[in-house]
Amino acid sequence: MDLNKLKTFYTLGQTRNYSKCAEKLFVTQSAVSHAIKVLESSLDMALTKKRKNGFALTPEGRVLFKSCQTIFAEVEKTKAILRDPANISEQIKLGATVEFGISVVIRQLASFLEQHPRIHIDYTLSHSLLRPLLDDTLDIIVDCKPHNRPGLICIPLLQEEYVVIATDAYIAEQKIKTVEDLERCNLLSLDKEMTWWQNFVNALPREQQILFGRITKINHIRGIIEACLASSGVGFVPRYTVLEYLEKGTLTPLFSNLDVLADQICVYLKPKSELRPSMKALICHLQQLRFR
Numbered sequence: 449m450d451l452n453k454l455k456t457f458y459t460l461g462q463t464r465n466y467s468k469c470a471e472k473l474f475v476t477q478s479a480v481s482h483a484i485k486v487l488e489s490s491l492d493m494a495l496t497k498k499r500k501n502g503f504a505l506t507p508e509g510r511v512l513f514k515s516c517q518t519i520f521a522e523v524e525k526t527k528a529i530l531r532d533p534a535n536i537s538e539q540i541k542l543g544a545t546v547e548f549g550i551s552v553v554i555r556q557l558a559s560f561l562e563q564h565p566r567i568h569i570d571y572t573l574s575h576s577l578l579r580p581l582l583d584d585t586l587d588i589i590v591d592c593k594p595h596n597r598p599g600l601i602c603i604p605l606l607q608e609e610y611v612v613i614a615t616d617a618y619i620a621e622q623k624i625k626t627v628e629d630l631e632r633c634n635l636l637s638l639d640k641e642m643t644w645w646q647n648f649v650n651a652l653p654r655e656q657q658i659l660f661g662r663i664t665k666i667n668h669i670r671g672i673i674e675a676c677l678a679s680s681g682v683g684f685v686p687r688y689t690v691l692e693y694l695e696k697g698t699l700t701p702l703f704s705n706l707d708v709l710a711d712q713i714c715v716y717l718k719p720k721s722e723l724r725p726s727m728k729a730l731i732c733h734l735q736q737l738r739f740r
Contacts, residue, residue, distance in 0.1 A: 449490065456483040457495060458516035461505060537568040538726045543580060543589040547669040547689055548608075548713065549573040552737055553590055560733040567726050578716075587721050590734065592711040601722055603715040605737060609687045610647050610710065611694070612702040618679040619700060627656055627703060634662045634681035636672045645684050647709040673699075688739035 460469040460480060470477040488495050495509035505513055544553045554571060561569065572580065577589040582597075592608050614624065614633075622633050638644040640663055652658070662681075666672050669685050676683040676699060693699040715734055721727050 449487065453483045453487040453490075454516060455520070456480055457487055457509075458513065458520055460484065460496075461509070461513040461516070465502065537566055538724070540567060540569045540726060540730060541572065541585065541587045542569050542730075543572040543574060543577040543586040543591075545575055545577070545591060546573045547686065548590065548592070551689060552739065553734075556737050557733065560730065564726070564729060567730070569730075581716060581718070584718075588715060588717040588727065588730070590713065590715055592713045594712070594714075595716050599718065600716050601719060603731060603735070604712055605715060605734060606713045606739065608711040608713050610684060610708050611687045611690065611704075612648060612682060612684050612708075613673075613676050613690055613693075613699045614682045614702060615676065615679045615698070616700055618676075618681070619702070621679070624682070624702065627652060627706075628658055630682060631658050631661050634664055635660055636664050636666055636675050636681045636683040638665070638667055638669070638672070640665050647711070648684055648706070651706045651708045691740065 456469070456473060456475075459472055460466065463469045463472060466477050466480050470480045473480070484496060491508075491512075493508050494506050495512060496503045497506050542553070543549075549571060550573065557569065561567065572586060574580075577586065577591050578593070578595050578597075580586040581589050581600075590605065595602070618624075618633075622629065624630070624633065635642070635645070642649070642660055642663060645660075649657075664675070664681060666675060669689055672683040672685055673690060673693070675681055677693070682702065687694075690699055694701060715731060717727070717731075722731070
């Protein structure tokens with residue numbers, strides 16, 4: 449349906465008079481009649497019917513008129529929003545790794561959103577963030593995986609340190625004193641291949657390489673932590689995720705003498721996104737993120 453002809457029909461329904469409708473729309477009466485005929489022809493139905501004292505809406509015309517009330521009310525509402533720039537929100541689609549996004553990003557962006565009420569952020573929490581960024585499904589991502597791609601801007605944020613954890617009860621039960629003792633333990637990992645533990649494995653001297661025995665896959669860091677708390681095994685997690693438990697002594701760090709490689713958490717985005725003033729403000733806030 450042509451919106452202009454729909455507007456003519458709606459105005460005619462409001463005024464109930466062809467000449468008043470024409471006057472309100474600043475057109476001729478014949479232009480109003482022509483618009484109504486074209487609209488009726490496109491819908492293949494009559495919208496008005498003649499009466500001695502003028503015209504009336506057909507049942508179909510009354511249904512369409514009621515719908516027009518909703519349609520044009522929304523149009524006027526939208527016009528009012530557009531006239532007032534303070535009502536316009538700028539959308540940013542942000543991606544982050546699951547645990548860091550939940551524990552750090554979302555929590556610490558609350559103050560940013562309070563300071564910038566015109567900026568709206570939608571979050572995607574995932575361990576696969578590069579493709580959505582390249583496809584423009586996301587505007588900006590916060591990731592601990594290195595993405596050395598041409599055309600991507602990389603801004604370092606924080607060093608993500610890792611820690612091996614278990615309860616004192618599990619440590620005593622398994623008599624864990626050396627790295628080799630892990631061979632008889634249940635190791636909690638995001639994957640069966642122990643890729644998740646590579647930063648720890650790479651920190652071991654060559655002569656201290658071990659063969660992992662029982663591996664339990666838990667595809668979420670929070671799940672690994674809960675399994676450790678239940679004395680179900682030994683976990684390997686980012687230190688910031690268990691600071692509270694370490695301080696309380698609920699969980700105990702193992703092999704603190706090892707220099708476990710830390711990951712670099714970075715912001716990645718395309719140059720076109722960096723030019724947006726809202727994005728510059730967001731990046732500035734992200735650079736102030738802390739683990740606590």
